[in-house]
Amino acid sequence: MIHTLPTRISGVEILRSQATGTSSKEASAWFSAISQQFGGPRRERVVCTRAGQLTAPSYYRLGGTDRTLRCLSGEMVVVVIDTRHDSPTFAQWHSFLLSSDNARGLWIPAGVAVGWQTVSPRAQLAFSQRLCQGRSQQGWLRWDDPQLAIGWPSIPQDLLEQPATALDLEEIANPDLPCLAQVRRTKVPQAKCSVWYPAAAIRRTLHRQEKTRTQIQFAKVQVDASRTPLQLPNELSNAPGVVGARQPGAAAGITSRATSAMEPTTAKDVILVIGSSGQLGHDLCRYLRQLGTVVGACRDPEKHGLLPVPTFVDISRPASIRTAIRKVRPKLIVNATGLTNVDRAEKDPRIAQLVNAAAPAIMAEEAREVGAGMIHFCTDMVFDGSGERPWNERDRPNPLNQYGRTKLLGTEAIRASGVPHLILRTGWLYSTHGENYVKSIVDLCTYRSSITLASDHFGSPTSTDWLARTLTELLSSGTNDLVGWLAQFGGLYHLSNLGFASRVEVGDQIIATCKQLTLPVVLQKFHSAKQAELPTPTPCPLNCRLDSSAIAVKFGMTLPRWQAELNLQIAKLLDSSILPAQSVA
Ligand SMILES: NC(=O)C1=CN([C@@H]2O[C@H](COP(=O)(O)OP(=O)(O)OC[C@H]3O[C@@H](n4cnc5c(N)ncnc54)[C@H](OP(=O)(O)O)[C@@H]3O)[C@@H](O)[C@H]2O)C=CC1
Numbered sequence: 001m002i003h004t005l006p007t008r009i010s011g012v013e014i015l016r017s018q019a020t021g022t023s024s025k026e027a028s029a030w031f032s033a034i035s036q037q038f039g040g041p042r043r044e045r046v047v048c049t050r051a052g053q054l055t056a057p058s059y060y061r062l063g064g065t066d067r068t069l070r071c072l073s074g075e076m077v078v079v080v081i082d083t084r085h086d087s088p089t090f091a092q093w094h095s096f097l098l099s100s101d102n103a104r105g106l107w108i109p110a111g112v113a114v115g116w117q118t119v120s121p122r123a124q125l126a127f128s129q130r131l132c133q134g135r136s137q138q139g140w141l142r143w144d145d146p147q148l149a150i151g152w153p154s155i156p157q158d159l160l161e162q163p164a165t166a167l168d169l170e171e172i173a174n175p176d177l178p179c180l181a182q183v184r185r186t187k188v189p190q191a192k193c194s195v196w197y198p199a200a201a202i203r204r205t206l207h208r209q210e211k212t213r214t215q216i217q218f219a220k221v222q223v224d225a226s227r228t229p230l231q232l233p234n235e236l237s238n239a240p241g242v243v244g245a246r247q248p249g250a251a252a253g254i255t256s257r258a259t260s261a262m263e264p265t266t267a268k269d270v271i272l273v274i275g276s277s278g279q280l281g282h283d284l285c286r287y288l289r290q291l292g293t294v295v296g297a298c299r300d301p302e303k304h305g306l307l308p309v310p311t312f313v314d315i316s317r318p319a320s321i322r323t324a325i326r327k328v329r330p331k332l333i334v335n336a337t338g339l340t341n342v343d344r345a346e347k348d349p350r351i352a353q354l355v356n357a358a359a360p361a362i363m364a365e366e367a368r369e370v371g372a373g374m375i376h377f378c379t380d381m382v383f384d385g386s387g388e389r390p391w392n393e394r395d396r397p398n399p400l401n402q403y404g405r406t407k408l409l410g411t412e413a414i415r416a417s418g419v420p421h422l423i424l425r426t427g428w429l430y431s432t433h434g435e436n437y438v439k440s441i442v443d444l445c446t447y448r449s450s451i452t453l454a455s456d457h458f459g460s461p462t463s464t465d466w467l468a469r470t471l472t473e474l475l476s477s478g479t480n481d482l483v484g485w486l487a488q489f490g491g492l493y494h495l496s497n498l499g500f501a502s503r504v505e506v507g508d509q510i511i512a513t514c515k516q517l518t519l520p521v522v523l524q525k526f527h528s529a530k531q532a533e534l535p536t537p538t539p540c541p542l543n544c545r546l547d548s549s550a551i552a553v554k555f556g557m558t559l560p561r562w563q564a565e566l567n568l569q570i571a572k573l574l575d576s577s578i579l580p581a582q583s584v585a
């Protein structure tokens, strides 16, 4: 019996069964359990892949065929993307870690694209697909669709099965766009031509002929949406160079992907994200792609994990910062760097000064040189933590430690530089990647029976996913002129998730969410202590509450409550099994 669990993508289900292991006997037991439960006849196969190999997402439409996957050996990250424009989770993607250990399978309904990347040296995937009567239309989604910004585990070493006809989600699913047709053209007469109408989900084969070994090219044709599908074939048949392309060459309005003519014609602004390996930098790279061409910069490309390969920068060396910026010549410099280890900053004030204070000042200088604007992130730790009132932008900073002091200097340098800028002062950041207190507590609570947290240290947990998305939304109104937008609307704003909590209350919320998501939690309760009683060497402010009302009012934003955002991010964390997979129900 296979048990099913719903996921965040409507209709996609996690499959759990008793069967584990890699033997072919168990693979066939799995296949027959799938047939029994989900019906047949089915096409079954076992696919072998190597580390880094990526199979681009594909989906089925007409005749709708469902698919199931399970990892027989090794580990792979499977990404599902909802391409059904009438679905409540349309355009959302979600990743799952499938491994031989967690014995997890996935059920993928028609209309949901699925692709995978292997993370272990080798892996085997059991793939079962219901055969349906008539033709079932398979399509491919670009694995690097910039709008989706899928967080694949790494830059693919090897790209399997992404045909040249792979489309962006917008092209596939938006019924409001003019119809897009895909045309296969060959150099021989009576070539096969497939026309596909995403809006109507109709596919036709115009001319059939015996197989030819002639090289096949692909072209995409944008047609007038007002034309009915039946009119289209004639038009295509008449288009020289497409059907029976005797004279290869571009027909009016028809362009080959190979010529890159489908790429946007207007040059996109370049956005340089410095610190792309950090928790916030990573999410900024994912979201800011919606606004321009993102170039990451960090000192360890291995930690960047996204495409394209980042530019090298060591921000403790001024020359390195200047070289990186002059090389990339961005319109926008986003500084997501920081020496964020508060104890390390206290012990090594010279490095803290270089990274948190001097580097932002140099970035601002260089931004002026190349005519760029700047985004920067400041911290709640610039305040002394007195009182209980949330700090607003007019309150006077008075940092207690080197981290706070150097961050304040960096912020002040940018403000004084005259460069158009937006500085977001935030606090208590966490993410589903990188090291942070949320991930640590989720991990620790499965095997530690006691953890002590401060009951008198208050702030707002804020997810980097939300912060990066919110910044992108803010900037999107200024994409025509990012620098001009910053000059007009920029400045310093406080921005964090809504509501305040002590560190203990945050811990309690994490445990409650983990239990709700059926993580086997061992920890029952946190021990509370005063911050001063904890073995932390660095003096830290107690009141880190930030008042984000100024930015919310100015831009009409609704801030999510920290609890709701935390629940969402923990669900993502557990679903994608960044934690040990066997601890997930
Ligand atoms: N974390 C938090 O709670 C808060 C953070 N902030 C601010 O937000 C920003 C992002 O924070 P967060 O994502 O949490 O930080 P992380 O510690 O996750 O990331 C910091 C980034 O800075 C990079 N970096 C540090 N030193 C150097 C160097 N010498 N050369 C090149 N890169 C370097 C790191 O690179 P590498 O990966 O190689 O180390 C990493 O990419 C920082 O400015 C921080 O001060 C503000 C408020 C709260």
Ligand SMILES: Cc1cn([C@H]2C[C@H](O)[C@@H](COP(=O)(O)OP(=O)(O)O[C@H]3O[C@@H](C)C(=O)[C@@H](O)[C@H]3O)O2)c(=O)[nH]c1=O
Pocket: 340, 341, 342, 379, 380, 381, 426, 427, 428, 429, 435, 436, 437, 440, 441, 451, 452, 453, 454, 503, 540
């Ligand atoms: C990382 C970690 C934290 N904790 C506890 C300790 C502490 O009470 C709480 C928070 O830990 P942190 O290391 O995030 O604490 P801290 O360094 O105080 O966090 C600060 O970081 C800098 C960069 C900022 O700018 C601030 O806004 C703030 O987020 O969680 C654990 O119990 N286990 C862990 O593994």
